[in-house]
Amino acid sequence: MTETSNWLAACRVEDAVENGGVCVKNGEEQIALFYFKRRNEWFATQNECPHRKQMALSRGMIGSTTDEPKVACPFHKKTFSLHTGECLSGDECGAIKTYPVKIDNGVVYIGKYPK
Amino acid sequence: MKKAQIIVIGNGMVGYKFCEKLKSKSESFDLIVFGEECRRAYDRVHLSEYFNGKTAEDLSLSTATWYEEQNITLFLSNPIVKIDRDFKMVYAADGLSYAYDYLVFATGSAAFVPTIPGVEKDGVFVYRTIEDLELISEFAKKAKTGAVIGGGLLGLEAAKALIDLGIEQTHIIEFAPRLMPRQIDPAGSEMLKSKLADLGLKIHLNKNTTSIEGEEKIIAMQFSDDTKLEVDMLVISAGIKPRDELAKACGIEVGPRGGILVNEKMQTNDPSVFAIGECALYDGMIYGLIAPGYEMAEVLAANLCEGNKEFTGFDMSTKLKLIGIDVASFGDNFIDEPDCRTIIFENKHKGIYSRINVSNDGQHLLGGILIGDATAYNMLLQTVNNKIVLPENPEELIFGSRSGGDGVEGAGIVSLPDSALICSCEGVSKGDICGAVTNLNCENLDDIKKCTKAGTGCGGCIPMVKDLMVHTFKSQGKYIKNVICEHFNYSRQELFDLIHIHELKSYDEVLNEFGKNDGCEVCKPLVSSLLASLWNEMILKKGNDVAQDSNDRFLANIQKGGSYSVVPRVPGGEITPDKLIIIGEVAKKYNLYTKITGGQRIDMFGAHLNDLPVIWEELIAAGFESGHAYGKGLRTVKSCVGSTWCRFGLHDSVSYAIRIEERYRGIRAPHKFKSAVSGCIRECAEAQSKDFGIIATEKGWNLYVCGNGGSKPQHALLLATDLDSETCIKYIDRFLMFYIRTADPLTRTATWLNKMEGGIDYLRNVVINDSLGMAAQWEQEIENLISSYKCEWKEAVENPAIRKRFSHFVNAPEEKDPTIEFVDMRGQKRVAEWKTV
Numbered sequence: 001m002t003e004t005s006n007w008l009a010a011c012r013v014e015d016a017v018e019n020g021g022v023c024v025k026n027g028e029e030q031i032a033l034f035y036f037k038r039r040n041e042w043f044a045t046q047n048e049c050p051h052r053k054q055m056a057l058s059r060g061m062i063g064s065t066t067d068e069p070k071v072a073c074p075f076h077k078k079t080f081s082l083h084t085g086e087c088l089s090g091d092e093c094g095a096i097k098t099y100p101v102k103i104d105n106g107v108v109y110i111g112k113y114p115k
Numbered sequence: 116m117k118k119a120q121i122i123v124i125g126n127g128m129v130g131y132k133f134c135e136k137l138k139s140k141s142e143s144f145d146l147i148v149f150g151e152e153c154r155r156a157y158d159r160v161h162l163s164e165y166f167n168g169k170t171a172e173d174l175s176l177s178t179a180t181w182y183e184e185q186n187i188t189l190f191l192s193n194p195i196v197k198i199d200r201d202f203k204m205v206y207a208a209d210g211l212s213y214a215y216d217y218l219v220f221a222t223g224s225a226a227f228v229p230t231i232p233g234v235e236k237d238g239v240f241v242y243r244t245i246e247d248l249e250l251i252s253e254f255a256k257k258a259k260t261g262a263v264i265g266g267g268l269l270g271l272e273a274a275k276a277l278i279d280l281g282i283e284q285t286h287i288i289e290f291a292p293r294l295m296p297r298q299i300d301p302a303g304s305e306m307l308k309s310k311l312a313d314l315g316l317k318i319h320l321n322k323n324t325t326s327i328e329g330e331e332k333i334i335a336m337q338f339s340d341d342t343k344l345e346v347d348m349l350v351i352s353a354g355i356k357p358r359d360e361l362a363k364a365c366g367i368e369v370g371p372r373g374g375i376l377v378n379e380k381m382q383t384n385d386p387s388v389f390a391i392g393e394c395a396l397y398d399g400m401i402y403g404l405i406a407p408g409y410e411m412a413e414v415l416a417a418n419l420c421e422g423n424k425e426f427t428g429f430d431m432s433t434k435l436k437l438i439g440i441d442v443a444s445f446g447d448n449f450i451d452e453p454d455c456r457t458i459i460f461e462n463k464h465k466g467i468y469s470r471i472n473v474s475n476d477g478q479h480l481l482g483g484i485l486i487g488d489a490t491a492y493n494m495l496l497q498t499v500n501n502k503i504v505l506p507e508n509p510e511e512l513i514f515g516s517r518s519g520g521d522g523v524e525g526a527g528i529v530s531l532p533d534s535a536l537i538c539s540c541e542g543v544s545k546g547d548i549c550g551a552v553t554n555l556n557c558e559n560l561d562d563i564k565k566c567t568k569a570g571t572g573c574g575g576c577i578p579m580v581k582d583l584m585v586h587t588f589k590s591q592g593k594y595i596k597n598v599i600c601e602h603f604n605y606s607r608q609e610l611f612d613l614i615h616i617h618e619l620k621s622y623d624e625v626l627n628e629f630g631k632n633d634g635c636e637v638c639k640p641l642v643s644s645l646l647a648s649l650w651n652e653m654i655l656k657k658g659n660d661v662a663q664d665s666n667d668r669f670l671a672n673i674q675k676g677g678s679y680s681v682v683p684r685v686p687g688g689e690i691t692p693d694k695l696i697i698i699g700e701v702a703k704k705y706n707l708y709t710k711i712t713g714g715q716r717i718d719m720f721g722a723h724l725n726d727l728p729v730i731w732e733e734l735i736a737a738g739f740e741s742g743h744a745y746g747k748g749l750r751t752v753k754s755c756v757g758s759t760w761c762r763f764g765l766h767d768s769v770s771y772a773i774r775i776e777e778r779y780r781g782i783r784a785p786h787k788f789k790s791a792v793s794g795c796i797r798e799c800a801e802a803q804s805k806d807f808g809i810i811a812t813e814k815g816w817n818l819y820v821c822g823n824g825g826s827k828p829q830h831a832l833l834l835a836t837d838l839d840s841e842t843c844i845k846y847i848d849r850f851l852m853f854y855i856r857t858a859d860p861l862t863r864t865a866t867w868l869n870k871m872e873g874g875i876d877y878l879r880n881v882v883i884n885d886s887l888g889m890a891a892q893w894e895q896e897i898e899n900l901i902s903s904y905k906c907e908w909k910e911a912v913e914n915p916a917i918r919k920r921f922s923h924f925v926n927a928p929e930e931k932d933p934t935i936e937f938v939d940m941r942g943q944k945r946v947a948e949w950k951t952v
Contacts, residue, residue, distance in 0.1 A: 010925070010926055011925045011926050016925070017660075017661060017920065018658060019623075019658065019662075020660070020661030022925035023923055023924055023925060023932075024924065025924040025926055025927045025930065030924075030932075030934070033925070036633070038623075050178070053949065054675075054676070054677055055677050055932055055934045055935075056673075056677055059665065059668065059669070059673075060636075060665075061635070061639050061640075061662070061664075062633075062661075063633050063635030063636060063638075063639065064632050064634070064635065065635065066601075067632070070635070072635070072636035074664075074668075074673055075665070075673070090561060090564070090565045093178065094178040094179070094181070094184075
């Protein structure tokens with residue numbers, strides 16, 4: 001398998017929402033892509049919140065706790081680390097999958113396989 | 116080295132707790148669990164909540180992936196059928212066999228079914244598992260009358276389930292002369308019985324069922340006193356019997372009346388075989404409660420990890436809410452004179468019965484019973500368990516709780532020793548909780564739950580945990596400032612003034628100037644709300660869109676499944692036939708579920724995110740505007756039809772309601788607020804349940820403020836009487852601005868007033884007499900908000916950059932979220948239930 005086939009061209013940088021998320025279709029799968037402009041970082045996670053199985057994380061607010069970047073599900077405000085996917089709300093929601101992101105020539109690529 | 120292999124038979128609450136405890140102590144075991152049911156361990160204590168809309172998944176104790184994450188092999192629907200102790204092997208129903216080093220029985224119990232002729236008939240059920248509940252609930256659809264055999268704790272739970280399922284007449288049949296014979300005395304039983312009867316339950320005591328009549332299906336019950344009761348269904352909940360058959364079959368010793376015999380290490384007569392929970396018999400007793408079961412799990416887990424713990428019996432004190440009625444018993448509840456002195460308080464009017472048993476020397480509390488009001492339970496239990504010396508007048512312990520109990524409860528906490536067990540489910544002491552506050556810097560209940568697990572079991576100790584936390588704060592001299600979150604070290608009111616003075620317009624500017632790090636889901640919507648309250652600019656501009664809460668972000672209410680609902684404003688609830696037709700047409704075109712709201716407008720549910728702009732385009736073209744149902748701001752001004760049509764009406768309430776709704780529409784506040792106008796004292800618009808409500812009088816309008824419906828209803832209080840229309844509006848202007856400026860985040864006007872020193876008199880002084888000298892400024896500020904009002908949906912659909920965000924996929928903007936599912940209900944669609952795993 002070549003290096004390039006492991007990456008999905010998601011969108012252009014200007015299509016992403018600054019300090020927020022968008023949802024990327026990858027076949028049957030949905031991936032939430034976050035452009036954390038304030039930290040100048042990109043993150044990608046599964047779009048489904050494991051708490052109630054809602055396709056919603058891309059519509060959630062992002063932020064940080066101590067220095068850990070996180071996203072809050074719009075449904076019940078369960079929060080997840082954008083780095084590790086771990087649930088930070090302390091009630092054993094289970095972790096979410098996170099994916100690598102790279103920018104090349106103004107295009108955002110998401111790794112097809114979780115970190 | 117090969118890890119020792121532990122096999123657990125049974126995946127109930129105690130079996131699960133054992134796995135959790137063992138894994139938290141050691142990684143040196145391989146753990147295999149066999150469950151008979153098809154589900155992961157679930158909360159059997161709160162089983163009846165299944166009928167109140169909780170799903171099987173809600174009741175589950177762990178996430179689907181927990182066992183895997185913990186490296187535990189879990190088999191479901193695969194019971195063990197045989198055990199060979201010589202070879203240390205178990206044989207599962209699927210035909211495979213597994214070797215063990217240690218074997219743990221956590222098989223629990225089954226419902227005890229008395230041998231009554233006819234128990235096998237259709238319509239006769241037991242109440243034990245989710246499957247039982249599903250069968251009961253299916254059958255109840257065609258049943259009108261039902262009975263429960265068993266007036267104990269489980270029987271009453273089952274009776275509640277039948278009520279919840281809509282059974283019109285439910286009977287409770289108890290063999291003993293009183294209800295809950297293990298927990299409460301005859302007088303307590305009488306009180307409970309009369310309270311249950313008030314709820315429509317028919318209670319039959321001293322009744323012995325001799326047969327169940329009917330062909331295939333139950334039609335009646337026959338009793339030994341020659342009476343008969345016709346019923347459509349019957350639930351048997353007459354007790355439990357330990358599941359010891361497997362143990363017995365392989366030669367493990369069991370008690371004469373059932374139960375696997377264990378010693379204080381939970382060990383059976385085979386040193387490598389153990390039993391915990393309701394299947395275990397310790398010192399002649401089966402412990403049918405969750406807390407001792409968890410304690411057994413802890414003892415066994417500790418001992419397997421080379422600890423040295425012993426189970427030496429357990430306090431069987433309980434507090435529960437049965438069909439909304441508090442019932443508690445603690446300590447030695449049945450001890451009687453002359454072995455003690457009893458103090459009994461009975462209030463038949465309120466349905467309260469309290470009994471405390473005091474030692475003959477008056478020094479100590481021995482036990483007691485509480486019916487109808489169990490607020491004093493925690494403190495009384497602690498007084499028993501810690502042998503706290505009683506005050507001179509011990510009756511204050513039960514009377515005190517009626518008057519709020521602050522003095523008694525507060526003083527009580529201080530006198531508890533550090534070893535006092537506060538959370539008996541998780542075995543957390545007072546010292547643990549105070550230590551979590553002092554040493555681990557826990558600052559709220561959630562932190563304490565995380566650090567100590569206190570309050571995560573039955574939840575009964577939570578009020579006491581909170582009191583301990585606050586007490587510890589105070590003793591440390593810690594001042595709890597109401598700061599917003601870790602990013603802003605200010606209160607809402609402070610930040611309001613700062614943003615105002617510095618004229619900041621976006622969340623990022625506010626964060627840069629007065630906050631730190633990156634913000635979060637707490638401060639973002641709060642700051643957004645302040646910006647909106649101050650400047651009333653389009654909330655999705657200047658990068659503020661990503662700082663809005665879920666609903667504000669897309670100007671619609673997100674619903675289960677991820678679709679949205681749409682509510683156009685219908686001021687005062689007045690709408691033309693043409694506009695009604697438009698709503699109907701739009702709803703039809705976009706396949707939306709429609710429902711009339713409580714605020715006299717029409718809610719359209721089930722819109723895809725992608726469809727929102729086109730739906731609104733059509734609504735706006737027909738003269739509608741946003742109803743702000745998604746925002747923390749003015750919702751509706753409800754009205755009765757008033758003097759234009761009604762023969763009792765004094766003034767034109769509809770016109771006044773429309774004027775008020777159009778005046779304050781779109782203004783954002785710390786929380787949503789609602790209003791209503793009634794045209795006469797009959798109050799058809801229910802104005803006294805609103806944040807501000809107006810009622811017509813002969814001479815003008817009466818203005819009421821700070822009422823609330825919702826979970827804690829509160830009547831609005833009269834602020835001023837017989838006002839002319841202009842003065843009334845002036846007062847509302849001032850009232851609203853005062854609220855917007857000073858209320859804590861997400862605080863409704865009722866709570867805001869409850870916290871206000873001086874209460875309604877102070878508020879009246881501020882609003883009417885201008886005691887703060889702010890009236891002129893506030894009136895100017897609200898004028899600015901009113902004059903800058905624009906329909907934000909109109910702005911949204913006309914702005915291509917904002918519109919672009921109303922699509923689900925960034926890389927397939929035309930496609931809607933394919934995971935949203937709808938099902939049919941009464942000729943409309945509804946959203947599919949929360950998905951379970």
